[in-house]
Amino acid sequence: MISDSTTKKVLARALRSGGDFAEIYVEDRSSNSLRLEDSKIERASSGREVGVGIRLRVEERTFYAYTNDLTEKGLLTTADTLLAALDSSSLTKILNLKAKEARSCRGQDTIMPQEVPQEDKVALLKKTDQAARQVSHEVIQVIAWYSDEIQKVLIANSRGLLVEDERIRTRFIIYVIARRKEIIQTGYKPLAYLQGYEALDQHPPQEAAITAARAAVTMLDAIAAPSGRMPVVIAKGSGGTIFHEACGHGLEADHIYKNASVYAGKRGQRVASEIVTAMDDATLKNSWGSFGFDDEGNPAQSTLLIEQGILRNYLYDGYWAERMGERATGNGRRQSYQHLPIPRMTNTYICNGQIEPADIIKATEKGFYAHTLSGGQVDPATGDFVFGVSEGYLIERGEISTPVRGATLIGNGPRILFEIDMIGNDLEISPGTCGKEGQGIPDGSGCPTLRVRELTVGGTQGGI
Amino acid sequence: MRASEICEKIIKSGQRRGVQEIEVYLESSRSQRIKVFQGKAESVSTSKSLGVGTRVFVNKALGYAFTTELDDRSLEECLSAAFSNARATEADLHNALPEVEKPPSLDIYRESLAQTSTETKIDLALSLEQLAFDYSPKVKEVDLLIYSDGITEVTIANSKGFYGHYRRSDCFIYLHVLAQQNSDISSASAYAVGRELADLSMEKTAEEAASKAIMLLGAQPVRTAVVPVLLDPEVAAEVIGVIAGALSAEAVQKGRSLFADKLGHQIAANLVHIVDDGTLPEGLGSNPFDGEGVPKGKTPVIDSGILSTFLHNTCTARRAGCRSTGNASRPSFRGAPEVGISNFVLLPSITPREDLLGSIKEGFLVMEIQGVHSGANPVSGEFSVGAKGMWIKNGQLSMPVKEVTIASDILSMLKDIDGVASDLRLFPVGGSVGSPTLLVRKMTVAGR
Numbered sequence: 001m002i003s004d005s006t007t008k009k010v011l012a013r014a015l016r017s018g019g020d021f022a023e024i025y026v027e028d029r030s031s032n033s034l035r036l037e038d039s040k041i042e043r044a045s046s047g048r049e050v051g052v053g054i055r056l057r058v059e060e061r062t063f064y065a066y067t068n069d070l071t072e073k074g075l076l077t078t079a080d081t082l083l084a085a086l087d088s089s090s091l092t093k094i095l096n097l098k099a100k101e102a103r104s105c106r107g108q109d110t111i112m113p114q115e116v117p118q119e120d121k122v123a124l125l126k127k128t129d130q131a132a133r134q135v136s137h138e139v140i141q142v143i144a145w146y147s148d149e150i151q152k153v154l155i156a157n158s159r160g161l162l163v164e165d166e167r168i169r170t171r172f173i174i175y176v177i178a179r180r181k182e183i184i185q186t187g188y189k190p191l192a193y194l195q196g197y198e199a200l201d202q203h204p205p206q207e208a209a210i211t212a213a214r215a216a217v218t219m220l221d222a223i224a225a226p227s228g229r230m231p232v233v234i235a236k237g238s239g240g241t242i243f244h245e246a247c248g249h250g251l252e253a254d255h256i257y258k259n260a261s262v263y264a265g266k267r268g269q270r271v272a273s274e275i276v277t278a279m280d281d282a283t284l285k286n287s288w289g290s291f292g293f294d295d296e297g298n299p300a301q302s303t304l305l306i307e308q309g310i311l312r313n314y315l316y317d318g319y320w321a322e323r324m325g326e327r328a329t330g331n332g333r334r335q336s337y338q339h340l341p342i343p344r345m346t347n348t349y350i351c352n353g354q355i356e357p358a359d360i361i362k363a364t365e366k367g368f369y370a371h372t373l374s375g376g377q378v379d380p381a382t383g384d385f386v387f388g389v390s391e392g393y394l395i396e397r398g399e400i401s402t403p404v405r406g407a408t409l410i411g412n413g414p415r416i417l418f419e420i421d422m423i424g425n426d427l428e429i430s431p432g433t434c435g436k437e438g439q440g441i442p443d444g445s446g447c448p449t450l451r452v453r454e455l456t457v458g459g460t461q462g463g464i
Numbered sequence: 465m466r467a468s469e470i471c472e473k474i475i476k477s478g479q480r481r482g483v484q485e486i487e488v489y490l491e492s493s494r495s496q497r498i499k500v501f502q503g504k505a506e507s508v509s510t511s512k513s514l515g516v517g518t519r520v521f522v523n524k525a526l527g528y529a530f531t532t533e534l535d536d537r538s539l540e541e542c543l544s545a546a547f548s549n550a551r552a553t554e555a556d557l558h559n560a561l562p563e564v565e566k567p568p569s570l571d572i573y574r575e576s577l578a579q580t581s582t583e584t585k586i587d588l589a590l591s592l593e594q595l596a597f598d599y600s601p602k603v604k605e606v607d608l609l610i611y612s613d614g615i616t617e618v619t620i621a622n623s624k625g626f627y628g629h630y631r632r633s634d635c636f637i638y639l640h641v642l643a644q645q646n647s648d649i650s651s652a653s654a655y656a657v658g659r660e661l662a663d664l665s666m667e668k669t670a671e672e673a674a675s676k677a678i679m680l681l682g683a684q685p686v687r688t689a690v691v692p693v694l695l696d697p698e699v700a701a702e703v704i705g706v707i708a709g710a711l712s713a714e715a716v717q718k719g720r721s722l723f724a725d726k727l728g729h730q731i732a733a734n735l736v737h738i739v740d741d742g743t744l745p746e747g748l749g750s751n752p753f754d755g756e757g758v759p760k761g762k763t764p765v766i767d768s769g770i771l772s773t774f775l776h777n778t779c780t781a782r783r784a785g786c787r788s789t790g791n792a793s794r795p796s797f798r799g800a801p802e803v804g805i806s807n808f809v810l811l812p813s814i815t816p817r818e819d820l821l822g823s824i825k826e827g828f829l830v831m832e833i834q835g836v837h838s839g840a841n842p843v844s845g846e847f848s849v850g851a852k853g854m855w856i857k858n859g860q861l862s863m864p865v866k867e868v869t870i871a872s873d874i875l876s877m878l879k880d881i882d883g884v885a886s887d888l889r890l891f892p893v894g895g896s897v898g899s900p901t902l903l904v905r906k907m908t909v910a911g912r
Contacts, residue, residue, distance in 0.1 A: 037718055040558075044549030048538070049800055051513070064509035068532040081510045094591060118552045119694055141719045149666035177720055177843060184722060184844045211617070214618060225848070226496065227688050227871070227910030238570040258501065260607035260648075375838030377850070381642050381651045384867060386850030398760030406846035408839045408869045408909075437610070458848050458869020 001164075002027045002052070004097055007073045007156045011094050013079040014056045015158060019121035021057040022094070023157040025295065026070075027337040029238040032114065033147035036125040038131075046117075051337035056082045058322065064340050087323055093256035095160035103292025103299075104166035110196040111440035115149030121146055124205060130178050131206035135213035140221060141177040142213075143203070148197070155297035165292040168196050169442065172205045172433075174392065178216035185405065187216030188390065189373070192288040192431035192442065199286065215391050216371065218403050225459025231367035232409065232455040233360055237428040238373045240445035243278060243384045244434070245376040246413035247271075248445070249314075251305055252331075252343040253320035254434075255380045262414050266311050272417035275308040276355055282330055282346035289347040289444035296341050303329045306417075317343045331459060335439040345434060347444035355421025357449035360422045367395040368408060368457050375432070383413035397440075407461050408458040417454055423447035467629065470534060471621035474518055477543055481621060485521035485561045487622040487756065490514075493798045494613035496582065501606070509623075514881045515797035520546045524555040555707070558782040564626045567753040570760075571745050574660035577633040585611055588661060589637065593671035596641050601679065603674050604644040608653075611637045618751075626757045629846060633659050635749065637669065643677035650683060650864075652676035652832065657748055657892055676831060680852055683798065683864035687910035692827035692882070692909045693870060694820060694856065697832045697889040700899035703840075703847075704738070704810050707874060710793070710842040711765055712803040713780035722845040722874065723771060731771045732878035735813065738766040740775060742790055742806030749808075749896035755794030756771040757799035763789045765808075769792075777803050793895075802848055809898035812888040817901045820883040822859040828909050829854045829861060830870060845874040851909070868911040872904070878906040 007024055014022040028050045035043040050074060050134070053066040067078040106112075125144045132142045151167045171192040178185050191214040193199035234242055255261035263271065272278075282290050282300035291300055296318045304312050316324070317332030320343055332341035361369070369392060376387025389407040393400045429446030471488040476484035497509040517530035520543070527550025533544040589611040596606050613635035621627045639653040654673035656664040695703065715721040723731060742760025743752050753759050756778055764772055776784065777792035780803055793804025821829070834850035841847075848871035855860040872880070883903030890898035 040556075042554070043526070043528070043800065044552040045530075045800060046542075046549055047517075047530040048532075048542070049515070049532045049798075051532060061505055062507035064507060066511045066513070068513050068515070078512070116547060122552055131590035136785065138595060143718075143720075168646075179719070186843050206746075225871075227869070227908055229912060255607070258607040259605060287555055298710065304893060333768050338513070340509060361701040373838070375835070376837070377835045379639075379651055379834070382649055382866075384834070384850070384852075386835035386839065388835055390838075390841075405844070406871060406873070407849035408835065408871070410848065410850045410867055410869050414865060437608070456869070456912075457866065458850070458871055460848075460871045460873075460908045462555070462688070 001028055001152065001154045002070060004191055006075065008097065009072065009081050010054060011158050012074045013076050013155065014054055014082055014345045017083045019056045019058045021158055023055040023155065025053040026154040027051055027151065030150045031116065031147065031149035033145065034121055035123060036129055036144040039129050041122055041125060042263065045301055048103060054079050054082060055340065062319065063341065066337050069313040076233060081198040087214055092363060094158045097156060097162045098160045100162045100164060102164040105168055105194050109198055109243060110168065113196045113197045114150065116197045117316050124200065128174060128205040128209045132174065132209035132213040135210055136178065136217045138178045138180055138217050139176055139213050140179045143175040145173045147171045153295065155293065157297065161297045163293045163297040164398070167194060169194055169293055170199045172200060174209045174212045176212045176216045176219055180220045183220055183265040185216045187212035187220035190327065190431055193286045194288060194290045195286040208224055219391060219405050222403040222405035224461045225404040225457060226368070226461050227457055227459045229454050229456050230455065231364050232452045233364055233367060233369045233371070234448050234450050236372045236417060236424065236426045236428045236447060238347050238369065239251060240430065240447040241373045241376050241387055243447055244348050245347065245378040245387060246416050248345050248348045249378050250380040250383060250413060251315050253316040253324060254343050256314050257320055257324055260381045267312055269280065270309050271311045272306055272309045273420050275423050276306055276417060276420055277308050277351040278306040278349065279303065279351060280297045280305055280315060280331065280346055280348045285345050287429060287444045288442045291317065294332045295328045295334045298328050298330040298332065315343050315345060317341050326346065341437050342437060344436060344441055345443055347396050347429055349427060349429055349446035350423065350448065350450065351428045351447050354427045355422055355424050357424040358427050360424055360451050361395060361399045361400060363422065364395050364451065369395050369400050378413060385413055400454040404459065406459055410456045410458055416455060419453045420450055421453045422451040467619040470516060471619060474539060475621060475623050481547065482518045483522055485623050487519045487561060487620065489517045489797055490619040490795065491616065492509050493614050493616040495612065496585060497610065497612040498585055498592055500609050503593065505586045513648065518542060518798040519800050520550050522547065522550040523558055523561055524559050525550045525553045526559050527553065530797050536712060540765060549713055552897050558776060558779050560782060561622050561624050562756055562758045562778040564574050564624050565759055567628045567759050570743065570750060570752045572632040572659065572750055574633045577613060577635060577660045578739050580661055592637060592666050592670055592892060593640055595666055596639060596674050597675035599670060600678055601757055601797060602643045602645055602678050603641055605642040606639055607642055608640040610808040620757045622757065624745050628757050629668045630752050631753065635661060637664050637727045639669065639773065641673040641677045641703065643681055648681055650677050650680040653679060658800040671800060673864040679854065680864045680866065681884050683852060683866035685867040686855060686865050686909065687912050688910045690906050690912055692824050693904045694824065694827060694829045695902045695904065696831050697887055697899050697901055698891055699833050700810070700902040701891045701897040702836050704808065704895040704899050705897040706836065706842050708805045708808045710897065712746050712773055713774040713776045713784060714803040716774050717780060717783055719841050726771050729771055730769050730844070731875065732766055733881040734769045735884050736766055736769050736878065736881055738809065739809040739811060740791065740806050743784065744807050747807035747845050747890060747896050748892050749806040752817050754790045755792040758788045758790045760806055761790040775803055775805065777801055792822055805892060807896040807898060812886045812900040814885045815883060815885050817885040820885055820903045824856045824859060827856040833887065847872050847874050847877060868909050871910065
């Protein structure tokens with residue numbers, strides 16, 4: 001993307017007035033998207049974005065500058081802007097760049113999405129639309145959105161690191177609206193993989209469309225959600241949001257350092273019931289939150305976060321690892337060349353337990369079944385979290401019964417982890433976009449079916 | 465290369481290839497972002513970026529492509545991609561460029577921001593951190609403090625002869641504060657926005673975050689109850705922002721709005737007046753023209769509780785047989801215009817906020833809501849979000865509350881608005897949304 005000699009010159013220029021560390025991040029991203037609505041392809045868009053971010057560290061301070069101008073002159077000028085706010089005298093030697101190490105998620109079976117004819121993508125969107133509409137005449141609208149991207153990054157730093165990573169992403173999102181008289185309900189199913197177009201052969205969007213349409217139609221029969229504290233069974237897959245929000249963000253090293261996390265100082269201590277083991281794993285093949293190298297050039301790795309209830313590790317990027325005297329865990333990620341890397345999750349999940357999911361429901365006399373969560377939010381400082389349930393049911397006499405709508409789960413992260421009393425054996429990871437400090441990145445979160453002894457359900461009706 | 469030359473080059477090349485209509489959107493920006501922590505600048509980020517997007521109309525089908533590479537070859541590739549995309553989409557008679565109108569001038573740029581040094585901005589951010597600590601010894605940490613600004617230049621040109629250009633300056637400062645008393649920790653945030661540094665009130669912003677965090681110390685869930693709820697302006701703005709999405713004509717025409725059949729109907733209490741105003745000089749959502757070159761307007765959306773119009777861009781307006789309201793939105797060169805709000809404002813009354821508070825025998829003052837993007841559904845109208853705030857007893861604030869949800873449905877909530885205060889503020893939540901304190905007659909507060 002840029003030559004080694006330019007890379008070296010830019011690093012040298014960034015460090016000209018001193019500093020401890022310099023890095024260059026080059027990104028070339030091509031993307032395509034098609035959107036169907038009203039059974040018609042309404043939008044088609046393509047883009048190419050090329051940019052470079054240059055980072056300079058001086059003691060505890062970080063300076064960053066980015067540009068779309070990739071000429072050597074443009075890059076040197078950008079490096080110069082870093083120096084404007086600098087008053088350091090420490091000098092760092094730039095080590096020779098190592099031999100380039102390149103990774104890619106591209107394999108023998110990879111079908112490059114950009115080589116698939118537009119007609120095929122259009123046909124797939126239309127088939128998906130039909131599949132959803134065939135579920136019921138109550139389906140009144142289907143939005144199907146296909147997108148692909150190839151993101152190539154090159155990262156080099158003054159310590160001699162030189163790596164390249166190629167990430168191929170394919171995504172298909174289905175959103176279905178069903179209506180019966182005045183009642184409108186929605187169903188949603190995302191498919192997203194760090195993989196080429198073959199992902200959509202392996203996970204047919206038509207099936208996802210049927211799932212989304214059935215959810216929307218089922219929810220037309222829903223009653224208003226109960227409210228109050230009750231046992232809650234959280235289904236596999238999107239239920240992983242619970243761990244992502246309730247705990248994962250609180251394990252990010254920046255929050256730990258700033259004492260802005262309930263998990264600060266808790267390594268080695270019990271933070272969850274002993275049936276809970278949790279991981280962050282960027283090496284999962286094809287998973288939406290995976291990569292070859294993170295956005296600082298550290299290799300993807302798998303990190304044990306909680307082992308049988310004991311907190312084992314936090315999530316570090318290079319900066320916080322160094323500042324805190326720890327090893328980076330490959331969690332330095334950024335939305336694009338326009339952003340500084342910060343500690344982020346990759347694919348985060350609660351590991352499988354022993355129990356059959358059906359037995360968890362059977363063991364629950366009365367409670368709430370959260371089948372699909374629509375997302376959530378947490379304040380890492382206090383651990384207070386909330387998440388929305390887009391598809392939920394009552395549990396009565398050990399069986400899933402009436403669908404309910406408009407439920408929200410609310411609680412406190414540290415407390416809920418202790419309240420998990422049953423974990424199933426059906427782990428599933430679902431894709432999403434995680435936001436932090438205005439940066440959105442692809443992530444996976446997952447869990448097996450699990451039960452929380454008691455959690456607050458916020459609806460409009462009374463208790464059960 | 466100058467903006468006008470790039471636009472001309474792309475339009476000419478598109479016309480040679482046989483488009484009926486073509487539009488170019490060019491955006492360049494300079495920005496800075498500064499994070500401070502414990503008396504030091506933790507990071508300083510400086511940028512310059514440039515991108516161009518082109519929209520082509522081929523036999524009434526629409527194609528879009530963008531690039532950050534501005535050499536001739538890349539521009540031709542971008543145009544080819546737009547053409548290929550136009551072949552994939554279906555024709556729609558309503559796809560067309562707007563009629564050319566001369567854009568009004570609007571005062572949204574301050575040269576002083578361009579002249580402000582990085583050091584001055586760092587000092588400003590550090591002073592905000594210090595003010596938060598000085599507010600009270602209970603302020604334990606300012607764990608996130610971000611200053612950011614941008615000077616953006618936008619040029620739109622099209623084959624009908626429109627050529628418009630504007631420059632704007634924006635700055636923003638945000639802090640998140642932790643307060644502590646014994647082992648109890650609470651948090652709160654506040655922000656200020658403006659066109660230049662002088663617009664950002666440091667004292668007010670520090671006080672807002674610090675006082676809120678301290679008020680919330682010792683918060684507990686309450687028992688589940690149905691009570692009157694008072695929404696702080698920021699909370700009210702987040703709620704109003706959810707409604708804004710459902711008032712876009714695009715959502716209505718595609719059957720994904722709960723207001724679809726409600727034009728001319730009473731959808732809110734009499735005292736609710738909502739205007740979308742893209743001409744407010746202080747509004748973040750203001751520009752001389754929208755994302756396709758139509759002058760931004762001032763559109764009364766809800767008038768005395770009656771739904772009077774939806775928000776339109778050129779395409780949705782042609783479909784509905786009306787005029788564009790200047791609401792073609794375009795967050796950047798990366799996307800074709802959709803429909804979006806400018807400054808979406810629920811107009812204030814002359815009632816002081818204290819009078820609304822004083823009228824509540826038992827109720828809940830909501831100071832912060834969590835999970836709006838997952839808990840509020842603008843299609844089905846469901847609304848259930850996490851909330852923090854103060855319990856109200858006999859017209860007075862009694863105790864702090866957290867770990868509860870407030871729930872209702874959007875249509876009932878709009879009709880249940882029983883009071884509108886005078887304390888209007890604008891917030892950058894999902895666009896620019898403004899609201900004063902609102903009183904909602906009843907909502908379910910779910911807790912213990």
